[in-house]
Amino acid sequence: MTDNEFLQQLQQRNLLDAAGVKRIEREALLRNISAEEALAQNSAVPDEAVAQMKSELLKVPYKKIDPSALDAKLLGMIPEETARTYGVVPLSFDNNLLVVGMLHPDDAKAQEAVKFIARRGRFSLGVYLVSYGDWQAILRRYSPYRNEVARAVQTMNIKEGGERRIANLDEAGAGNEAPIVKIVADTLREAVASRASDIHIEPQENMVRIRLRIDGDLIERTTLPSELGQPVISRIKIMSNLKIDESRVPQDGRFRARILDKEVDFRVGTFPTAGGEKVAIRVLDPSTGLRSFESLRFLYKTLDIVKAGLAKPFGMILITGPTGSGKTTTLYAFLQEFNKENVNIISLEDPVEYFIAGVNQSQVRPEIGYDFASGLREILRQDPDIVMVGEIRDGETAALAVQAALTGHIVLSTLHTNNTAGIIPRLMDMKVEPFLLPVSVNLMMSQRLLGLLCPDCKAAEPASNNLAVVIDRALADLPVEIKEKYPAPYQVYRAKGCATCKGKGILGRAALYEAFAMTPELEDIVNSGPTVQKIAKEAKRQGMITLRQDGILKALEGMFSVEDVVRETEE
Secondary structure (H helix, E strand, O other), rough: OHHHHHHHHHHHHHOOHHHHHHHHHHHHHHHHHHHHHHHHHHHOHHHHHHHHHHHHHOOEEEOOHHHHHHOHHHHOOOOOOHHHHHHHEEEEEEEEEEEEEEEEOHHHHHHHHHHHHHHHHHHHHEEOOHHHHHHHHHHHHHOHHHHHHHHHHHOOOOOOOOOOOOOOOOOOOOOHHHHHHHHHHHHHHHHHOOOOOEEEEEOOEEEEEEEEEEEEEEEEEEEHHHHHHHHHHHHHHHHHHOOOOOOOOEEEEEEEEOOOOOEEEEEEEEEOOOOOHHHHHHEOOOOOOOOOHHOOOEEEEEEEEOOOOHHHOOEEEEEOOOOOOOOHHHHHHHHHHOOOOOOOOOEEEEOOOOOOOOOOOEEEEHHOOOOHHHHHHOOOOOOOOEEEEOOOOOOOHHHHHHHHHHHEEEEEEEEEOHHHHHHHHHHHHOOHHHHHHHHHEEEEEEEEEEEEEEEOOOOEEEOOHHHHHHHHHHHHOOHHHHHHHOOOEEEEEEEEEOOOOOOEEEEEEEEEEEEEEEHHHHHHHHHHHHOOHHHHHHHHHOOOOOOHHHHHHHHHHHOOOOHHHHHHOOO
């Protein structure tokens, strides 16, 4: 099945609309990957729905897989290279019958690879079609991280209390340095496979601790002998083009690697501590960090307000929220909506997190005088249509952003305030003239990130009396047509933990949103002396769905736990 046929079938079955098809085609072309891989990374259509469609078309039965149930002996029947190259994985072996899962059972080369394995082992053969997600999960079973690191450490014959040695990484992993190269490579693979956002390599008194930040929480993955701390960090410095002989001051670098069949960027920061250098590595995986507009999950009135704001020919789109609330991810999704051949998009970021083909991205460097304000001044000489400024931090940047919006540009940026109602007062605190705001600001948003309940172990249960009161209060001000979709008695969801989510009950994160627009009524408030209370009242008049309400609605749909929503939002 060609990419075109695949996308046409998705559209014919109403799994993807015409705009979605165009977006997937563009992503596949820009990143030189298949349409199915682009679709899976985009998360626009559930894996299972895609697999069931292919099963029907190709007349090959589909099988849902539990990757954790496959043991190492079974995986050894098909080499990892074959599994990756041909999309073929072993599912079971019994009575001389080898059952395999195939990602592309219609691929002639994959068919030949499977037949060769069967002929060589004199096996009978059974074939199922598997989903892209299950295939990726099985591939990750080929490289258990902790055991691999332990084996690499054992080969080095580290003696407790031995003399600390620094590996010569310029020899590309020769001799005793080879395990160091392997430890670093396995750590990076484990981070990507676990969907971690950060890797922390931390020297302690008697060991080196490696922790991953997964779904917002830091989790210890393994420890190394303290003698390996400096060699591992030196290896990372070499990859990042940092000075390996400088450990007294912090350094910043970046590198790119191909891991699990995709290119991933890693942003590296070193920091001197009493125990030695600490390294923090931000994992910039485009398959998790770059989201489509549809995958952001705006609901009801919020979706209408955001779409109307994005459709305007000029003006400011401002997003607020605490550090780590996903503001940049939302801005990148907006940029991808704007990203067309006939527009010039320029961004100022600190730092550039993900590279988007077609967007001119620039990283500010305050140490040389190239900050947001000076960069924005230069951007306006580059004939932009759309400008993204990573953050409005001072009055000069705010004034320039307002002037850019007034002169026919779309300007996207972020602010640090507690909620959307604080955006206008914050801009006025930065000495922006009030009369300029109604004609320059289009859309104001706020967001928070919460952990998604694991789809494999979440289960519905009746809401307790206390939770029912909270839900009633949140739904009270919503339109009748929305409330009717969530009738009492309410069902809430909990996840007890399973192999898929490694016992956490959480798998990934998603955002809560609130948004409102500039209106004549809000203009009157701005011109007559705005306060947060007056602006919040106008937002409510517009029918804004608050962060608490958005979270409760998504919790009732099974995305979040109600307790998490209540803890992270205000009434």
